[in-house]
Each structure stands twice: as C-alpha cells, then as structure tokens.
Amino acid sequence: MGWKVSGLPSLKPSNQKPETFQPKTFQPEHMTNELIHARIEQQRPGILVRHETAYDGMLTLETTREQILPLLQFLRDDEQLQFHFLTTLCGIHFPEEKDRELCAMYQLHNWRTNTRIRVKVFFPIADPHLPTATTLWPTANWMERETYDFYGVIFDGHPNLTRILNVEDLDVFPLRKEYRLEDGTRTDKDDRFFGRQGHEGRSFD
C-alpha cells in the first residue's frame, strides 16, 4: 500500500498495522467513569460539585468557576487521566435555573485510552465571568470568543476577547434564550394540543 518513498521527503504509512488494529485495546479497564471519578476525588478532594453519567454514557463533571481551571489542568496533566485534547467548548443557557443560568461545557478527550469526558460549570447571567482556558490550550482562544459572541460569557485573561462570527457592534448575545423564536400569533404549534412541554412553548416575554 502507499506510495514510493525512497530517499524523498517523507511520508510513510502509519505504523499501526490496520489488520491487527483492535479499537478495544485502546480502552484500558481503568478508564471507567467510576474510576475516573474516584481518581479525581482522591487527588483533588472536593473539587467536584456533582458528577453523573450522561445519556450517552459520557462522564459529566460539574465544578465551580473558581475550580474550573485547576480541574481542567489536573485532567490534562494527571499521569493517569491524560485528557490532553480539548475537543470543544460551548455555552448553554438555562433561563429558569436561578443563579445558574449560564453554563460552559468543556469536552475533553484522551486519545491514548480513547476516553471522552465533559466538564460543566454553571454561573449567574448577571455575573458572566469565567477564567480563560487559553493558558492550557491555544485552541480555546476561538472557542471562547465564540462563546462570548453567542452568550456574552466574559473569559477573564483572554488575549483578545472580541466577537468572532457576528459583527462587532451587535448589542445582543443571540444564542441566549431571551428572544421569541416563533411568531407569537401562531397557534397551530401550541404544545398544549400535543400533550407535551417543549422549550418552545415557554414564554420569553
């Protein structure tokens, strides 16, 4: 397979022999959700506010904004956990949760054991400050700018916290659930008629 490489700069096929490659060998027994949680509690007692296994089976940790950076750094640098890759970061808005309206979700990935993990931190919308993670991962730079652009989360210490996708002089944070999505006069999609309570039935007035 592959191309001729003799004496030329320099591409070689992966050392990973595809025929013998077994994804399962990348998932050591010790990276279960329970043991990851136990490791964090053992090394950094009290750093977690809550933990749960999400619907899709991913361990989801919750911490405070004072502890978010130490936790992320621990997850990245701990020799057993090695969550070295910041997959994504996004904001979420829960308007009904008092003083926990905004949430930032960090998703980390350990490629050695192929384990993913979520870290969430909740904070009040009146005081939307978080420390920046750009000190840990340069990739957090644009992710945080996007989160600021959409939700108005202010990442303290960010080198260039400006809007990234929307125009500079926009004066709203458009992904917040503060704006009516449907024409308010429409009645054909009233959730009461369908016996369900979706978020779109909520009034934002």
Place this chain on the structure above:
Amino acid sequence: MQIQSYFSQLDSIEGELATLNLGPTHPATHGIFQNVLKMNGEKIVSAEPTIGYIHRAFEKLAERRPYNQITPITDRLNYCSSPINNMGWHMTVEKLAKIEVPKRAQYMRVITMELARIADHLVCDAVIGVDTGALTGFTYMFQERERIYDMYEEVCGTRLTTNVGRIGGMERDFTPAFHQKLKDFLKTFPAKFEEFHNLLERNRIFMDRTIGAGPIEAERAMAYGFTGPNLRACGVDYDVRVMQPYSSYEDFEFIIPVGTQGDTYDRFMVRQEEIRQSLRIIRQAYDNLPSGDYHADVPDYYLPEKPDVYTKMEALIYHFKIVMGEVPIPKGEVYHAVEGGNGELGFYLISDGGRQPYRLHFRRPCFIYYQAYPEMIKGSMLSDAILTMSSMNVIAGELDA
C-alpha cells in the same frame, strides 16, 4: 472596526513594514475570509484573521427546527462533503432516539460518505495544484468530481447540498443507474487519479513550492485542536473512523496515512492516500453490500411510503406527525462525532423532549484549526501563505457556520 484598525496599522508603519489586506474576496483564498497581514517586503510578520463573513447562525436556527429539518442546515457546513455532515447528524439523532440502523443502510451510508470524502479531497488537492501553477490537473479532477455528483443525484436527487439519508436509514435504495455509475467510477477513476497524482507527486516545481511550506509540529497541532488530514500530516494517526467506529467502519480494512513534517506537501500526500483508502473502503462495502432493508422499521421517525399515505390511515397519521415535527424524542444529551473531510465533525445535542433541540453545538474542525493559521505562516512568503491556506482546506461554510 476592521477599517479603523487597518488605518491605525498604516500609521504605525516603520521602515519596510506594510499592511496588506488579503481578502475578504481575494480569489486565492477560495472563500470569504480576510487576513490583515503585516508584511516586511514579501515576508509575513504577522497576520490577523477575520472570519464570520458567511455566518448564518446555524446553532440558533437549529433551535427552532424539527430534527429532520436540521439536515439541510448541515449540508451547508462543509459543502464539499455534505453527505458526511448529513449522516453525522442522522447518527446523532439515532443515538438519542436509540435507533438501530440495518446493516445495508449502514453500508450504503459508508459508500456515500466515502464518495464524499473523495470529492472533498479531490477539490482540495486539485486546488493545491492550481495554487502552485498547475491548472490542468484541476480541470481533470473536477470532471471526476462531477461523476461523484452524478452519483449523489442518483442517491438523493441533488448534487451539492445533498440532504441525503433520513433519520433511520436512507431515503431510497440504490437505483440501477447508481450501480452502473459506481461500477464505471470504480473502474476508470483510479487510472485518472494516478495520472493526476503522477503529475504532481515528483514534480520538481510542485515539491519546491510545497515542501516546508506552512509546517506545524504534532504537539502544537494537537494543542490547537487539529484533527483530520491536517493532523495526520504531522504524524498523528487519529481518525474517528477507527477510534470510535460508526456505521460499521469496523468491518472494513483501511490504513490511516500519516506524514512526518506537517507541511503542505504532507497534507497533500495524506489526502491523496486517503482517496485511495476511500476507494478501498467503497469496494469492500459495495462487494459485501448486505441484503435487507435500507431503513430501520421506525414509523415514528421514518416517513412512510407515499402511496401508503394516500391509502392507509396509519401511514397518514405518521406522515402528518413527522412533517409537523411531532416525533417522540427522549430527553438527553449526546455527542456524536464523524470523520468529516477536515477532521472530527462533532454534534453536541441537548434535547429537553421538545420537538426541536434545546441546544445543538457543532464541533467544526475548520473553525478550530484555522486559528493556527497566523502561527503557521509567520515568517513565510506571501505565496506560501496562500498555499498553506489551500492545503488546510478551510471551507468558509464550516468555518462560519
């Protein structure tokens, strides 16, 4: 704001430094994005990218659409390989609704996705050729891409924004014309592709232009969140198809090509080899295409046959409910990733049981790795910067969402 900072930079020109606006509509950027470059002669001192020119607020749009209506939004992320985005989205909803897709549909999806990967990489590699001065190969490879688009047309009726597949499977079985076109393609494409490859692989001009242009080290690439061919060019063999196989990728044999230097030449070569591997996957999937149904038996999510809608009460009810977005969706939170043309394309979906997602976040590989661009071109020539950008395959649709 942009204009202001542009002029304030002009004021601070010292000695030889000059400010140059690359974009937003420069033909060599192959898309709408701007870089304000500070130049010392022809060398780049610093770059300041501005993005968002085609931002369409997909994440907000998705919050007011039923799940099946979000598929056309995903078309417009990386529009060079829409089918991969579509399938990634379907699989995310299937993960949430716990739908098991039949093996035949999974293999059909793999064939469609790998065709999309070939189309995506063909464009990128052909354009790298153009930017080094080799236009001819591009024209031939675009003919081949047209043939892939013809096949899309047989599968889903459209060419660029495909909206292919449905939640629960595919919308129709492969047509006889598709079988014919795919067989023709598998027979004649490899020779034409190798011809194109031979024009560039050992071409002295091409090698001089690309080797060492815009390199990035593996450690740095990982810190910057690189995935896909750009990461593999640095020598890291991370591929979602192998790490977290979806849609039966574990059934197929293929290698993950990696480079060593992480420069433009390696990115080109990794994509070239991935095209060969995609062909290999398509052959395996097509030769072993299982018999059976092309969609799961999930009437809550999958539209009934049209004749049934006109004649059967039950089918009419399901049709109405799906079209009105009244499908039973569990509450929950899922993340699903597929190996897109540019790397890990992730869908982070929170459902509150409503007819629309409560929150849908796209992990868009372009958006994440493009922020390394200023670092990669710092100190290089302007012509190398153009080449670096085309070899990173920055697709404005995916960048801006």
